[in-house]
Amino acid sequence: MALDHTQFVEKGTKRKTDDAAEKAWWAIPKSREDQLPGTIGAIVRHIRERTARIETQRQVSARLYGNLQLQGVQGVGMNRSASSAPALSDRITYNVIQSTIDTLVAKITKSKPRPLHLTNGGNYKQQRKAKLLNRFSDGIFDENRTYQTSGLVFRDACVYGDGFTHVFAQHGRVKHERVLASELYVDDVEGFYGQPRQMHRAKAVDRDVLMQLFPDRERAIKRAQPDQQTDLGLGGGAAVADQVTVIESWHLPSGPDAGDGRHVITIPDVVLYSGEWEYDFFPFARLPYNRPLVGYWSRGLAESLQAIQIEINT
Numbered sequence: 001m002a003l004d005h006t007q008f009v010e011k012g013t014k015r016k017t018d019d020a021a022e023k024a025w026w027a028i029p030k031s032r033e034d035q036l037p038g039t040i041g042a043i044v045r046h047i048r049e050r051t052a053r054i055e056t057q058r059q060v061s062a063r064l065y066g067n068l069q070l071q072g073v074q075g076v077g078m079n080r081s082a083s084s085a086p087a088l089s090d091r092i093t094y095n096v097i098q099s100t101i102d103t104l105v106a107k108i109t110k111s112k113p114r115p116l117h118l119t120n121g122g123n124y125k126q127q128r129k130a131k132l133l134n135r136f137s138d139g140i141f142d143e144n145r146t147y148q149t150s151g152l153v154f155r156d157a158c159v160y161g162d163g164f165t166h167v168f169a170q171h172g173r174v175k176h177e178r179v180l181a182s183e184l185y186v187d188d189v190e191g192f193y194g195q196p197r198q199m200h201r202a203k204a205v206d207r208d209v210l211m212q213l214f215p216d217r218e219r220a221i222k223r224a225q226p227d228q229q230t231d232l233g234l235g236g237g238a239a240v241a242d243q244v245t246v247i248e249s250w251h252l253p254s255g256p257d258a259g260d261g262r263h264v265i266t267i268p269d270v271v272l273y274s275g276e277w278e279y280d281f282f283p284f285a286r287l288p289y290n291r292p293l294v295g296y297w298s299r300g301l302a303e304s305l306q307a308i309q310i311e312i313n314t
Contacts, residue, residue: 026198026251026262033274037266040249044200045231047185054297058160058182061302064097064309065159094312097305101158104301109151114138144176152178153287161300163287166201170213179284181297183234191296198251199282204234204243210267220270230268246272250282 025039048055117133119126141147146165153163156178164179185200204227211218227234227243234245244267253261261277288298 025249025264026260030274033271036264036271036274037247037269040200040247040264040266041231041268044185044202044247047187047200048232051185051188051297055182057303060306061097061159061161061300064092064095064306065101065302067092067095067098092309092313095309096312097302097309100305101155101301104158105151105155108154109147112147114141140174140176143173146176149176149178153285156180157287157289157298158301161289161298161303163289165285165287167283167285184284186296188295192294194291194294194296196296197254198249199284200250201248202232202234203246203248204241205246207242207244210244210246210272214272217270217272221267221272224267224270244268250277252280252282253278 023039023043025036025043028035028039115134115137117130117137119130122130149165153165155163157163160181162181164181164184166175166177166179168175168177179201183201183203185202186196187198190196190198207221207224211221214221221244224244227241227245230245232245247266249262249264249266251260251262253259259276261279263273263275263277264271265273289301290299290304292298
C-alpha cells in the first residue's frame with residue numbers, strides 16, 4: 001500500500017504552526033485573553049530552565065560578595081544561609097571581590113548626574129518651560145530617591161553583571177524602582193545579539209498592594225494562590241508574608257504599523273492588565289558592567305575576579 005506523504009507533511013506543518021501560535025502570546029486576541037496567564041507562565045518556566053546556568057553564576061557571585069552561604073538570589077533566599085550557623089572555615093578570609101566592588105561603587109556614586117533641559121535659541125516662554133522641566137526632574141529624582149537607588153543598581157551591575165531601574169507610572173506618579181536581574185527573563189536564543197523582542201518580569205507582590213493597584217480585579221486577587229505555593233515560588237517559603245506571583249510581559253512592535261506591541265500583567269489564571277506597547281524599548285534603564293560577545297546578560301566584576309579569589313583562598 002502506498003503511503004500518502006502529503007498528510008504527514010500537512011500534520012507536521014500544522015503542529016509547528018500551533019506551537020508557534022502558543023509561543024506568540026502577544027498575538028492572542030481579546031476574546032481568548034484567558035489563555036494569557038497559562039501561556040506566559042509556561043514561557044517563563046521554559047526560559048528559567050534554559051538559563052539556569054546564568055542564575056547559578058549570579059548565586060555564586062552573590063555568595064562571594066556577601067561572604068555568606070546563600071540559597072538563592074531571589075526573595076528570602078538572598079539573605080538566608082544554608083545553615084543556621086555557618087562555620088568560620090566557610091568564610092572568605094580576605095574578600096578581594098567585596099573590597100574591590102565597594103571601592104568602585106564609592107568612587108563612581110560620588111558624582112550625581114542631573115538631567116538638564118536647555119533651549120536652542122528659544123524665546124522667554126520656552127526658556128521658562130525648560131526651567132520648570134528642570135524643577136520637575138529634580139522633584140522626581142528626590143521623590144524616588146533616585147541617586148540612592150542608582151548606587152544599588154551600579155552595585156548590582158558589579159555583582160550580577162547587569163543593574164536595572166524600572167521606570168513606570170503608579171497612582172498618577174512617576175516611579176523609579178530597582179530591579180534585580182534574577183527577576184527578568186529573556187530567551188537566550190532570541191537575545192543572541194543582545195536585542196530581544198520580548199521580556200518578562202516575575203515578582204512576588206503583597207496581596208493588599210495588588211488589590212489597590214487593580215481594584216476591579218480585587219475578588220480574583222483575593223482568590224489567587226499564595227506565591228510560596230506556586231511553581232515559581234519567588235518569595236521563598238515564608239509563611240507570614242501574603243504575596244502573589246505577578247508576571248509583567250512586554251513585546252516590542254515589529255514595525256511602525258505592525259500593531260503587535262503588547263504589555264500584559266498576569267497572576268495565576270487571571271489577567272490584570274492587557275494593552276498595546278507602542279515603544280521600541282523596554283521600560284528599564286539598564287546598566288551593564290561588561291557586555292558579552294554574544295547573548296543578552298553581561299558579566300560582572302565578581303565573576304571576573306572569581307578565579308583570583310579562589311587562588312587567594314587557596
